[in-house]
Amino acid sequence: WDFFNERTEEARQKVLAGKVSPIVYFMEKILADPMNLSMMAGIPIWTVKLHFKPWFFKRMSEKNQKKYAEAFNITVEQLKNVE
Numbered sequence: 001w002d003f004f005n006e007r008t009e010e011a012r013q014k015v016l017a018g019k020v021s022p023i024v025y026f027m028e029k030i031l032a033d034p035m036n037l038s039m040m041a042g043i044p045i046w047t048v049k050l051h052f053k054p055w056f057f058k059r060m061s062e063k064n065q066k067k068y069a070e071a072f073n074i075t076v077e078q079l080k081n082v083e
Contacts, residue, residue, distance in 0.1 A: 004031060007028050010028075012082060020052055023051050023057060025082050026079065034049055034052075037071060041064075041067040041068050043064060
């Protein structure tokens, strides 16, 4: 489990540094990959990969925010704020 915890922490640090969006962190936290996340959220994989970039994440629709939050079992506010 240490390996997965390290990957999750690395993703968190990248989010805090502004290199990736919070979606990457939450995806690592639930041990998913882009394909699994795409199926869980009902969002095309190419769109999921775009949302990994902070610029696209900030412009994401509320509809997609809700889909991700539901897939991660968190609120939309939690999705936007990685601590």
